[in-house]
Amino acid sequence: MQDNTVTHVPGFKAGAIKAGIKKDKLDSAIIYCPTGATWAGVFTRNQVKAAPVLYNQALLDSQETVKVIYSSSGNANAVTGQQGFEDTLAIANEIASVFNCKADDVLVNATGVIGVPLPMDVIIPSIEQLPESLSEDGGKLVSKAILTTDTKTKTVAHTFGVSDVEVHIGAIAKGSGMIHPNMGTMLAYITTDVAIEKALLQKALSDAVEVTFNRITVDGDTSTNDTVLVLANGLAGNPLIADTNSVEYHTFYEELLLVCENLAKQIAADGEGATKFVTVKVDRAASEPEAKEIAMAVATSNLVKTAMHGNDANWGRIIAAIGYSGVPGVDEGSISIAFESRVGLLLVLDTGVALDFDNDAAVELLDEDDIVIHIDMGQADGNCEVWTCDFSQDYVKINADYRS
Amino acid sequence: MQDNTVTHVPGFKAGAIKAGIKKDKLDSAIIYCPTGATWAGVFTRNQVKAAPVLYNQALLDSQETVKVIYSSSGNANAVTGQQGFEDTLAIANEIASVFNCKADDVLVNATGVIGVPLPMDVIIPSIEQLPESLSEDGGKLVSKAILTTDTKTKTVAHTFGVSDVEVHIGAIAKGSGMIHPNMGTMLAYITTDVAIEKALLQKALSDAVEVTFNRITVDGDTSTNDTVLVLANGLAGNPLIADTNSVEYHTFYEELLLVCENLAKQIAADGEGATKFVTVKVDRAASEPEAKEIAMAVATSNLVKTAMHGNDANWGRIIAAIGYSGVPGVDEGSISIAFESRVGLLLVLDTGVALDFDNDAAVELLDEDDIVIHIDMGQADGNCEVWTCDFSQDYVKINADYRS
Numbered sequence: 054m055q056d057n058t059v060t061h062v063p064g065f066k067a068g069a070i071k072a073g074i075k076k077d078k079l080d081s082a083i084i085y086c087p088t089g090a091t092w093a094g095v096f097t098r099n100q101v102k103a104a105p106v107l108y109n110q111a112l113l114d115s116q117e118t119v120k121v122i123y124s125s126s127g128n129a130n131a132v133t134g135q136q137g138f139e140d141t142l143a144i145a146n147e148i149a150s151v152f153n154c155k156a157d158d159v160l161v162n163a164t165g166v167i168g169v170p171l172p173m174d175v176i177i178p179s180i181e182q183l184p185e186s187l188s189e190d191g192g193k194l195v196s197k198a199i200l201t202t203d204t205k206t207k208t209v210a211h212t213f214g215v216s217d218v219e220v221h222i223g224a225i226a227k228g229s230g231m232i233h234p235n236m237g238t239m240l241a242y243i244t245t246d247v248a249i250e251k252a253l254l255q256k257a258l259s260d261a262v263e264v265t266f267n268r269i270t271v272d273g274d275t276s277t278n279d280t281v282l283v284l285a286n287g288l289a290g291n292p293l294i295a296d297t298n299s300v301e302y303h304t305f306y307e308e309l310l311l312v313c314e315n316l317a318k319q320i321a322a323d324g325e326g327a328t329k330f331v332t333v334k335v336d337r338a339a340s341e342p343e344a345k346e347i348a349m350a351v352a353t354s355n356l357v358k359t360a361m362h363g364n365d366a367n368w369g370r371i372i373a374a375i376g377y378s379g380v381p382g383v384d385e386g387s388i389s390i391a392f393e394s395r396v397g398l399l400l401v402l403d404t405g406v407a408l409d410f411d412n413d414a415a416v417e418l419l420d421e422d423d424i425v426i427h428i429d430m431g432q433a434d435g436n437c438e439v440w441t442c443d444f445s446q447d448y449v450k451i452n453a454d455y456r457s
Numbered sequence: 458m459q460d461n462t463v464t465h466v467p468g469f470k471a472g473a474i475k476a477g478i479k480k481d482k483l484d485s486a487i488i489y490c491p492t493g494a495t496w497a498g499v500f501t502r503n504q505v506k507a508a509p510v511l512y513n514q515a516l517l518d519s520q521e522t523v524k525v526i527y528s529s530s531g532n533a534n535a536v537t538g539q540q541g542f543e544d545t546l547a548i549a550n551e552i553a554s555v556f557n558c559k560a561d562d563v564l565v566n567a568t569g570v571i572g573v574p575l576p577m578d579v580i581i582p583s584i585e586q587l588p589e590s591l592s593e594d595g596g597k598l599v600s601k602a603i604l605t606t607d608t609k610t611k612t613v614a615h616t617f618g619v620s621d622v623e624v625h626i627g628a629i630a631k632g633s634g635m636i637h638p639n640m641g642t643m644l645a646y647i648t649t650d651v652a653i654e655k656a657l658l659q660k661a662l663s664d665a666v667e668v669t670f671n672r673i674t675v676d677g678d679t680s681t682n683d684t685v686l687v688l689a690n691g692l693a694g695n696p697l698i699a700d701t702n703s704v705e706y707h708t709f710y711e712e713l714l715l716v717c718e719n720l721a722k723q724i725a726a727d728g729e730g731a732t733k734f735v736t737v738k739v740d741r742a743a744s745e746p747e748a749k750e751i752a753m754a755v756a757t758s759n760l761v762k763t764a765m766h767g768n769d770a771n772w773g774r775i776i777a778a779i780g781y782s783g784v785p786g787v788d789e790g791s792i793s794i795a796f797e798s799r800v801g802l803l804l805v806l807d808t809g810v811a812l813d814f815d816n817d818a819a820v821e822l823l824d825e826d827d828i829v830i831h832i833d834m835g836q837a838d839g840n841c842e843v844w845t846c847d848f849s850q851d852y853v854k855i856n857a858d859y860r861s
Contacts, residue, residue, distance in 0.1 A: 100787040101780030132776050132789050134809055167773020168811045277777050356856055363857030369571020372536050373681050376505030383504040385536050405538055407572040446850035452760055453767030
């Protein structure tokens with residue numbers, strides 16, 4: 054049976070338990086690599102960082118390898134002051150004792166409500182159940198245990214070749230609201246058995262995150278806990294990748310990129326209340342950063358996203374968003390806009406000229422669950438694509454009573 | 458009877474008709490000052506500006522006085538290319554002919570759907586009905602005719618003293634979605650009979666807009682058509698205000714400020730789908746611009762606004778927004794957060810320490826239609842207050858099928 058998760062990769066086990074942070078739901082998970090794995094991480098740029106984020110970040114430079122990712126859901130351990138750090142450390146110590154490793158071999162993550170101390174009275178005693186939860190195909194359980202308002206698990210795995218050996222990569226993610234570049238409330242854990250130097254693993258991850266997880270938006274809100282981690286245990290046996298100009302590095306990077314892009318799109322598609330996946334594709338802007346700025350302004354606009362929800366080809370809201378994006382030199386006379394779905398392509402604005410179109414045809418085209426908004430700025434060669442979802446009443450329903 | 462609108466001011470008449478842009482609704486309005494009035498204007502900073510906005514802006518420097526504000530709703534005349542400018546000019550010419558004035562005496566405004574040419578076949582013939590629609594108390598009709606998705610008219614009027622003479626000021630506004638600083642889809646028309654130099658009127662208006670209309674947000678979207686106009690016909694007979702340091706200038710400025718603040722708050726309270734008015738008050742930030750940046754990040758957050766809708770004292774979302782606001786040096790350990798309504802005040806975060814609070818009491822406090830979110834940054838003396846509304850499912854309902 055295909056294991057489309059982190060346990061697709063030899064040398065990794067995983068498991069999850071009901072610790073009691075949530076009511077009778079899987080809420081605590083572990084990914085375990087007994088041989089130790091070279092690791093890299095990318096963390097939220099929100100200035101308010103949760104205690105576990107700061108804990109992992111502190112290990113990033115000093116700790117070459119790690120053995121455990123612990124991840125709990127239901128409580129973010131953010132804005133919990135000194136207590137938050139002490140709790141994180143206590144968890145790492147307890148895991149180290151149960152798994153017979155050092156505390157520095159343990160990465161700790163959390164997601165959930167901000168500002169409430171972790172329920173340590175249930176977490177600490179639950180940790181001794183973690184080893185027996187581990188299995189060779191436990192990634193699926195982990196992908197469930199890390200969810201909050203997500204409606205679906207997000208998983209992906211590939212097998213590919215590097216230096217004539219078979220290499221595996223597997224990943225899981227969570228994220229549904231507070232999704233915005235720099236990243237959203239999202240966690241992603243990637244495992245691989247490639248052998249690669251730590252600095253190169255970090256470069257590959259940072260580069261891949263920039264063009265994948267940093268190009269999704271659900272609601273413009275970024276979170277305190279976002280974390281992407283990759284663990285590479287080297288068991289594939291390829292000669293150590295140590296040169297960013299090598300074919301092997303590029304092969305691995307391309308696979309990592311595909312994994313990140315795949316997860317990022319799964320997250321956007323499962324945005325809170327989402328009923329459709331929306332790609333905003335900007336071509337021929339003055340530069341790539343400007344193309345991204347324009348695409349993000351459009352993808353973040355509540356008005357554009359509600360129009361997509363209502364199958365409304367209201368391109369006026371798109372051009373208004375372009376106009377306030379902050380990019381200089383916007384000339385409406387050079388802009389073209391089209392909508393695309395599997396039904397077809399509909400050009401609605403042609404170099405500044407509004408086209409007559411059949412509204413019934415537009416509704417039919419937009420009444421699909423995968424929509425592309427094409428924006429041609431007609432300026433130069435800056436291109437960028439970002440991913441989002443439509444905006445439905447359920448977003449409000451979900452977020453108006455998340456705590457209760 | 459108190460006329461709480463632009464026709465509160467002697468020398469101004471107003472009226473509105475059903476031109477046929479909308480189906481059987483008031484959609485075309487006029488404010489008329491036969492003696493001519495000194496004027497000032499503030500316009501959208503969106504780079505995509507509607508044709509009438511560009512038309513009025515072009516008149517701002519060259520035209521000392523105007524006699525007519527024409528304002529239609531249902532169609533924004535934005536992104537309509539050369540045709541949009543020709544249509545604006547044709548409207549100004551037709552009004553000039555009907556009112557026996559010059560085209561340069563006429564300001565033209567529009568609000569509504571973007572990218573659709575104005576229905577000139579119904580607009581031009583309707584203009585001859587405008588003179589007979591005028592009345593001494595027609596401001597109320599104008600306040601209705603300019604609405605789009607607004608649920609309420611927005612009006613205010615004061616009488617005050619300058620140099621021992623009685624001076625009047627009256628105003629109307631519209632705006633409900635696409636409301637964000639620099640401004641939203643909003644129109645505001647202010648009349649007064651004060652005698653004031655044009656440059657000072659412009660300064661007073663620009664200063665007042667900066668701290669009122671530029672401090673409201675509904676959905677983070679700014680529009681192509683935003684316009685605030687003030688017309689001062691001088692009929693009060695006060696000695697011409699010509700010095701920004703004079704008591705008279707300050708008296709007038711304070712009244713203008715009150716009028717703008719009052720309208721801005723009415724607009725925020727009537728945000729699309731709004732069920733409550735929310736003030737975000739930031740104190741002791743590093744500076745006033747930083748206080749504004751923080752307040753705006755919080756007031757724009759969909760997650761904060763849905764929490765307010767759900768009576769959820771979820772201050773974690775507030776501190777997350779502070780963290781991504783872009784202001785440097787955010788230290789969660791110095792931040793305090795409280796919620797206030799007429800029920801009372803509830804401190805939930807005290808210099809970085811989360812306080813236990815009774816959730817039922819919090820729900821009772823937030824289940825009011827006027828909420829204040831207090832944020833004390835504990836840094837220096839930068840203060841700012843901005844106004845917004847909660848975010849309900851009706852926002853989505855309204856915007857998912859605005860065109861249909």
